[in-house]
Amino acid sequence: MxxxxxxxxxxxxxxxxxxxxxxxxxxxxxxxxxxxxxxxxxxxxxxxxxxxxxxxxxYSSDPKEDLRVRYLDGEDAGIVVVGLNRPKAKNAISKNLVKMMYDAVDDIKKNNKVRSVILCSVVPGIFCAGADLKERAKMHQSEVGPFVSKARGLITELGNLPMPIIAAIDGAALGGGLEMALACDIRIAASSAKMGLVETKLAIIPGAGGTQRLPRAISVSLAKELIFAAKVIDGDEAYRLGLVNHAVEQNESGDAAYHRALQLAREINPQGPIAVRMAKLAINQGTEVDLSTGLAIEEACYSQVIPTKDRLEGLAAFREKRRPHFKGE
Incomplete structure (x- = not known):
């Protein structure tokens, strides 16, 4: 039982x-x-x-269903699941999806009760196939640049969310789909998932941060190889290269990466939410500068947690040998 x-x-x-x-x-x-x-x-x-x-x-073909956002409750309160849902288009990034994701990111950013976010797919076998090329083909040449710029801005906003973002890659993540996952703090993939920045096959380059984030996630030379040759790798190879934190064997239901992401979100949930946010800020900002400046950034972030009620609660719980109850205050 x-x-x-x-x-x-x-x-x-x-x-x-x-x-x-x-x-x-x-x-x-x-x-x-x-x-x-x-x-x-x-x-x-x-x-x-x-x-x-x-x-x-x-599935619903209603554009309002392209993105499904649910704030979990009960013991999982504080976890937000953002689910891509364009089954007929393999979750391709469209104008409507970009708009909906902007709105979702904005709502999450304003909610101090959110402790972690899981970005996943509601469609089995696919995470995101990249840009919606059918929609792109109908765009005038003058529209392409502004749209790519907006998509790039969205992915940057996603990465700049103050709380941890976990990408659960249970299927193909290609082009802009992988760029979206690269903006997340942690990536978990099914072993069978396929990943790649394949834009050079279309005589273009990754335009939503891929040329910058992939070399920061793995080595520069390996990132060049993957991008130049438009290589597609599976979850196990992605783990070997350091592109994903975990590679998990896919289950019959096709959501093994989501399960592992949920497990990790549950591990993050009990920790001090302000401390986690400050740790993310310190890491993200510090890795872009020299060590001396990075240490100054860490000191500035540490100073933000000193006056919090959560810090006092953590000390009290340690002294009383009980589990702390952090409120994000």
């Missing part, structure tokens, strides 16, 4: 992340039943139903 609970527990979080409008039956449906769909489980379908019993997936 304990083993069964352990296997189904992650799906409770997924159900909370993408709930349907109708009341959800008791128990936890398999992903085959859910099909990464936000709808409720099929009536009468038991929680333990095999994943392959109802694998048909139903």
């Amino acid at each position: 304990a083993a069964q609970i352990a296997r189904t527990a992650p799906w409770r979080a997924l159900l909370r992340a993408f709930p349907g409008p109708a009341a959800r039956p008791r128990g936890v449906c398999s992903l085959g039943t859910l099909g990464f769909s936000p709808g409720p489980c099929a009536p009468g379908m038991p929680a333990s139903a095999p994943a392959n019993r109802a694998a048909k997936r139903h």
